[in-house]
Amino acid sequence: MKETCGKVGRTTFLLLAGIARIWELGSEVGRFFLTSFVRPKTIPRETFFRQMVLIGIDSTAIVSLVGAAVGTVLALQAAYSLKTFGAVMYTGSLVGVAMARELGPLIAAIVICGRIGARMAAELGTMRVQEEVDALTTMAINPVRFLVLPRVLALAIMLPCLSVIADVMGMLGGYLIGITGLGINSYVYISKTIDALVLKDIYTGLAKSFIFSILIALVSCHQGLTVSGGADAVGKATTQAVVISIVLIIVVDCLATAVIYYALPT
Amino acid sequence: MAQPIIEIKNLIKKFGDRTVLDGVHAVIPEGKITVIMGGSGCGKSTLLRHLIGLHRPTSGEVWVDGKNIAGLDEPGMNDVRKKFGMLFQGSALFNSMTVGENVAVPLKEHTDLSPEIIRIIVRVKLELVGLTGFENFMPHEISGGMKKRVALARAIALDPKIVFYDEPGAGLDPITASMIDRLILDLSKKLSITSVVVTHEMKSAFRIADQIIILQKGKVLQVGTAEDIQNSTNAYVQQFIQGEPEGAIPFKQTSEAYLKGLLDT
Numbered sequence: 001m002k003e004t005c006g007k008v009g010r011t012t013f014l015l016l017a018g019i020a021r022i023w024e025l026g027s028e029v030g031r032f033f034l035t036s037f038v039r040p041k042t043i044p045r046e047t048f049f050r051q052m053v054l055i056g057i058d059s060t061a062i063v064s065l066v067g068a069a070v071g072t073v074l075a076l077q078a079a080y081s082l083k084t085f086g087a088v089m090y091t092g093s094l095v096g097v098a099m100a101r102e103l104g105p106l107i108a109a110i111v112i113c114g115r116i117g118a119r120m121a122a123e124l125g126t127m128r129v130q131e132e133v134d135a136l137t138t139m140a141i142n143p144v145r146f147l148v149l150p151r152v153l154a155l156a157i158m159l160p161c162l163s164v165i166a167d168v169m170g171m172l173g174g175y176l177i178g179i180t181g182l183g184i185n186s187y188v189y190i191s192k193t194i195d196a197l198v199l200k201d202i203y204t205g206l207a208k209s210f211i212f213s214i215l216i217a218l219v220s221c222h223q224g225l226t227v228s229g230g231a232d233a234v235g236k237a238t239t240q241a242v243v244i245s246i247v248l249i250i251v252v253d254c255l256a257t258a259v260i261y262y263a264l265p266t
Numbered sequence: 267m268a269q270p271i272i273e274i275k276n277l278i279k280k281f282g283d284r285t286v287l288d289g290v291h292a293v294i295p296e297g298k299i300t301v302i303m304g305g306s307g308c309g310k311s312t313l314l315r316h317l318i319g320l321h322r323p324t325s326g327e328v329w330v331d332g333k334n335i336a337g338l339d340e341p342g343m344n345d346v347r348k349k350f351g352m353l354f355q356g357s358a359l360f361n362s363m364t365v366g367e368n369v370a371v372p373l374k375e376h377t378d379l380s381p382e383i384i385r386i387i388v389r390v391k392l393e394l395v396g397l398t399g400f401e402n403f404m405p406h407e408i409s410g411g412m413k414k415r416v417a418l419a420r421a422i423a424l425d426p427k428i429v430f431y432d433e434p435g436a437g438l439d440p441i442t443a444s445m446i447d448r449l450i451l452d453l454s455k456k457l458s459i460t461s462v463v464v465t466h467e468m469k470s471a472f473r474i475a476d477q478i479i480i481l482q483k484g485k486v487l488q489v490g491t492a493e494d495i496q497n498s499t500n501a502y503v504q505q506f507i508q509g510e511p512e513g514a515i516p517f518k519q520t521s522e523a524y525l526k527g528l529l530d531t
Contacts, residue, residue, distance in 0.1 A: 041375075050362075127360075135358035138318045139372045139420075140347035142340075146375075 018244075021226075025144065026218050029152050032145045044150050051154035055116050056161060062115065063108050063162045064169045070107055071095055071170030075177040088182055092189040093196030095174030100201040104167035106253060109212035112159055113245045117220040120151055121241035124224025125234035133225065143225065152217040159213035160206045167205065204260050211256065212249050219245045271296040271428060271460050272317060277326035279312055279484075286312045288484035289326070294477075296427075299454050299461040301471040304481035305506065310464045313481065314432055317462065318352055319343045331427065348376060350428040351421030355436050357413040359405040365392070365416050366401030372423045391419040395449060411442035418449060422459070429453065431463040435470050443467070447474050468507055472496070480506070 036042035078094045124147060127133050136143045171193060178184040223241040227233045272294035279287040286309045294300045304310045315321040316328055323336050330346055338346065359368050369388045373379060379387070392398055395415040405413055414434065421429055431450065435443035447470050454461050465471055471478060472492045480487045480495065480503055488495065488503055495503060 123362075130361075131354045131356055131358040132360055134320055135352070135354055135360075137320060138347055138350075138352040139375070140344035141371070141375050142344075 022218050022222050025148065025222050025225075026214070028144050029149055029218070032142075032149050033153070036149075042145060042149070043153065044146055047147070048150035048154055051151050052158055054119075055112065055154055056158035059112060059115055059158075059162060060165060063111050063166050066107055066111055067099075067104065067166030067169035068173035070103055070166075071099060071173030072177050074098060074103070074170070075174035076181070079177075079182050089184050089188055090192060091174065091178050091182060091184065092192040095178075096171050096193035096197050097201055099167045099170035099174075100197060100205050102205070102253075102257070104170055105163040105205045105209040105212060106249070107170075108159060108163040108166040108209065109216065109249050110246060112155070112162065112213075113216050113242055113249065116155065117216045117241050117245050118238050120217065120220035121224040122234055122238045124221055125227035125237045128225060128227045129230060129234060148217075148221040148225070151221055152214060155213040155217040156210060159216075160209040163205060163209040167202075204256075207260075208253060208256050211252060215248050215252065216245045219248065269296045270294060271331055272462070273327075273329040274313075274316075275327040275329070277313070277316060277328060278324045279309075279316065279321060280324045286484055287316070287323075290481070290484070290486055292479055292486055292489070294460065294462060296460050297454070297458045298476035299450065299463065299474050300477045300479065301463045301465060301475040302479045302481060303464075303466060303468075303471055303506070304487075305466065308481045309484040310466075310481050311432065314430060314462070314464045318350065318430055319347060348424060349426055350430060351424070351426040353414070353417050353421050353429065353431045353434060355433045357405075357410075357417040359413055359417055359420070361405050363405075364401065365397070365403050365405065365408070368405070368416060369420045369423055372420065376424060387423070388419075391423055392416075394422070394453075395419045409442075411438050411445065414438065414442075414446055415449065418446075418453075422453065422457075425457070426459065428460045428462065431461065431465075433465055434463060435465060435467050443470060444473070450474055468509070 032042055074095050075091050079088050079091050082088050082090055082094070124133075127147070133143045133147075136146055175186075175189055175193075178189045179186045220241040223237040223244070227237045270293045272292075274290050274292045274294075277287050277290040278285065290309075290313060302310050302313060312321065316323055317330065319335055319338070326336065327334050328336050331349055333342075333346055335343060335346055359365075360371070363371070366385075366388050369391055370384050373384045373387055377384075388401065389398065392400060395418050397412060397415055397419065400408065400412070400416070405416070408416070418429075434446045434450065438446065450461055450463065451474055453459050461474075463471070463474065472495075475492050477489065478492060478495045479489050482502060488498060488500055490498070496507065498504060498507075
């Protein structure tokens, strides 16, 4: 019993300490971001654009594919239940709302977490191990400004874009199943989707996606920059970056949904 | 002797219970090449990391160019850092950038020069280390010795007063290592840069040093010119120079403790 309590206590402590360090990193990035309005050179432009291409353009195909697949599955499963109420034609509304509010941002975030979060942690971790981060420090260049800031900004711009793509592709997947497999009239499907969606669905989805992007970038960069040791430590940091990011994304998603749809006045 | 540019006073560094630097006193003269030598684990790399502000001392003072960097905050430290360059043991080039971009990093970050001027400076610096025409190569496309030279070009990009070298000859063949030594000598004489070299390679140390500091167990054992060190009567220094496994430091360091440990269990 005592042992279990001790273990729980230690784990909680480590968790809180980790969150505190990520918060610290986040506030440092925030300060540099504010400085960049006065001194535009604060943002290392080349890294920023390189990261935007890597995160945005290079990930479009995979996010589209996963988004479409999820939309398709959702339509198929929803139709099964809706059939019992004779409401198959509402499949479009269900897929549209679910994709825009929840699944689009979530799917995009999880794909990017695996693709980009892991890459950031491994890249920065290797840089740490090979003394490149120390080299930056001795050149009087702040590693957070030079390495973390452009990655956070690039992800914060690109992830909401990717989640819109996932939204659209998911609705498209649902539409194709709806008109072919479920026999819903194309006009009915589209009009039901448009009727069900309100602007709030879209922008809450985008807001969530923005929060996820900050989480992924900060957690991954933090894991990378705090590597100490060799190849083994880089591997561990990479795994942890992905696992911690995904857990945080889902927990934060839960909280955000509760706050946006239940706590705030409509 | 020239004016001191670095003064280390009673520097103590502890990692937990382990004392790595145990009251180091040293003076590094301006415009000269000072070599810090010692066996593995004697604290020479730790000492170097204090000089460049990557470690903060547990107690003691480190004066670099008239400022006690032990008490400086990060912005203050960065002002000092702009006056020196550092060559890391593994070169520490940025792998995602070309050779030219690597050398240009400090110039882009700390000056407002136009890209054309930066390109010219990069070429001049690469010429100084004998690598003209390699601007567009990636670090993984060039040899270890060339990487060291690119790293050196990057370290001197901002015309520093001091350059620190961490094991400049490590992992290089004797010819390339002596070429790097030549470069250190050249830079020191031509540009009157103060050089601080951490190494355990005797040949290289005797070739380049104006002053040698020998560390042992976190303390300064002896300071002198290459000649002084070669003629030293200290048993440890002699063992170190000759590279003997037996001497002042026995090959088996813990035989008694080992026996006791075996019998106790």
